Amino acid sequence: MHTPPHYDPRLVEAALAMNDNALAVAEPLLRSLLKDDPFDVRAIRLFAELAARVGRSADAERLLRRAVELSPGFVAARANLAQLLHRANRSDEALAELAQIAPDEADDDSGLTTLQAAAHGKLGQFEAALALYAEVLARKPAAPRVWLSQGHLLKTVGRQAEGIAAYRRALDLAPGLGEAWWSLANLKTVRFSAQDVAAMAAALARSDLTAEDRWHLHFALGKAKEDRGEAAAAFEHYAAGNALRRKHLPWQAARLTAEVDGAIAAATPGLIARGQAAGDAAPDPIFVLGMPRAGSTLVEQILASHSQVEGTSELPDIAQIARAIPEYPLGLAALPDEALRTLGAQYLAQTRVQRQTERPLFIDKMPNNWLHVPLILAILPKATIIDARRHPLACGFSNFRQHYARGQGFSYDLADMGAYYRDYVRLMAHVDRVAPGRVHRVIHEALLDDTEAQVRALLAHCGLPFEPGCLAFHTNPRAVRTASSEQVRRPINRDGADAWLPFEPWLGPLKAALGDVLTAYPVAPASV
Structure with missing residues (x-):
């Protein structure tokens, strides 16, 4: 096992470039670093992230497996590997990787527990997943996206009222979380109040809203307007949400x-x-x-x-x-x-x-x-x-x-x-x-x-x-x-x-x- 004694300046520069999604800047820096030191597990992990971002999943997996082979206690690399496997619908393998991380090895294991819950949910092991989400929320009750994930799972198993409560809790914490609004609309049984509609419109007017939140809000407002019989306004929101989504997911x-x-x-x-x-x-x-x-x-x-x-x-x-x-x-x-x-x-x-x-x-x-x-x-x-x-x-x-x-x-x-x-x-x-x-x-x-x-x-x-x-x-x-x-x-x-x-x-x-x-x-x- 080889652990670099310090952060190479090229690694820091590559990490900053990755943070700005400047992959063309990060790639030559990482290649240069790994040519000089092919055992730098931090650089290997970052190169795996770059590969995953450009759709080279097999390369990303190979690199992450190399990183954990060189440094079995490298929690971040093993967690990245588990996440990659989960996204590839290999959630059983993801759970096996997560099981190799000792609780005291992670600075904050809430993210690992959430990933473990998602993997159990993908495999249909819903009670195990719900128990893990509850465990995270007991430690971090102000985590809107964990409430959102718990809401999805509660909806899946038919506990609708609890699912709605989880979505509402996420919105209490993050009123502009578009996915939570859309998740309520997507139940097809929730009728938004005038206060809900006003809250969504206010969120949509924010300048700091992400594109993802924005299109979710348009779809949710479309449902709210449709339920009120306002077809023209509803279609306007549906069209806006679709147009935004299409920019990020082009179709040929x-x-x-x-x-x-x-x-x-x-x-x-x-x-x-x-x-x-x-x-x-x-x-x-x-x-x-x-x-x-x-x-x-x-x-x-x-x-x-x-x-x-x-x-x-x-x-x-x-x-x-x-x-x-x-x-x-x-x-x-x-x-x-x-x-x-x-x-x-x-x-x-x-x-x-x-x-x-x-x-x-x-x-x-x-x-x-x-x-x-x-x-x-x-x-x-x-x-x-x-x-x-x-x-x-x-x-x-x-x-x-x-x-x-x-x-x-x-x-x-x-x-x-x-x-x-x-x-x-x-x-x-x-x-x-x-x-x-x-x-x-x-x-x-x-x-x-x-x-x-x-x-x-x-x-x-x-x-x-x-x-x-x-x-x-x-x-x-x-x-x-x-x-x-x-x-x-x-x-x-x-x-x-x-x-x-x-x-x-x-x-x-x-x-x-x-x-x-x-x-x-x-x-x-x-x-x-």
Whole structure:
């Protein structure tokens, strides 16, 4: 182990540059320092941070592992490694790293405990996570972002009143914390008072507000105005929030169209046949996919109320596997049969950590996986695939007024939204042609109109017998992480079905981008 006896001036200068996000200044300083002393663990850690900021996660992990190998007691480097692993959805590995940090080694272990809580929450170990958040708040009750995190978790497990109280406590401490305001709005059940609206407007007027706080406040004020029937004011706030978010998360519609073209070219009857013979034959996964805000959480909740099905969460594993395939999606066609089997087994092994029961089937509800249906058919030929679909205007507007924590880049512009929906429909239509009957489509409006018939058809496609509990899905106490968490804890209703109608005058760009997909939708909105 080598520990530098002092701070090299280049390290100090690089740290200051990193603080100013001047990465081009910091990088040559760190390279020079490490050339002179390749064992300087402080420089290695800082270089790892730089790599992570520019998206080189594998390099960042390698550097941090080198730092803790050289200096096992280097708490900051091990904590950075744990955070990197957690963000990469390897929370079990993150917990293992955190377990190697002794309580007396950290100057202030509140941040480590908070990260530990977040990792337990990601793994579905909610009671452990809540206990850790409570422990931090007992020591530091004036920590608004910890109250915010606790509120998210309380909402997830269905303790809504306590979640609201946690969000309100965060706002007492930080009235301009936009995410807390949006979190209240995102429950869909909270109605803001006139005092709340005034407080949000005052926060929005502050000159020191971050862009993130600003867009959260716009989305929350949009919800407040919508609840009051002030459609024009609500749309103005939604549009402002979306415009701000789009600046920080740019979207290239043409790139998605090219990806869909590639997926269609790769998804041949030959690939489907090879998958049937060579892919992993486990029937465990039920993929629920489609557009966000199309009813996928409702479908998930219905299925998770069956005695043979476990609900997990939105799992990133299929997308991660796709990113590792050379020249994806066209590269699918070049994969040998053995690779198809290996990738299917890899998916099952990676998702095993999310399964908390012995139920034979589990749900992977990730709407964006529609783009990867050809991959799923090739590597998991016995998996069940459910496409949750909703009228494009209702679905499009619902996305436009929704702020996503992890970002859905297409959702911040109405024209991009329409193009995204068109590409989604185009790929799914191709899948129906090359693999007829493999995807079961749940039309959201039909599910609202004749719930039992649609639930019976859904279960039959999954090879499951009907169970009355699937109709009483709202009584299921399971944790729900998504924006629809409170909606699926109520019986079937139409409360949000026609929310887009007052905003129709502003939906022209969405309609134009949808084109004939709009008129071809199988069910008209209820009020049209």
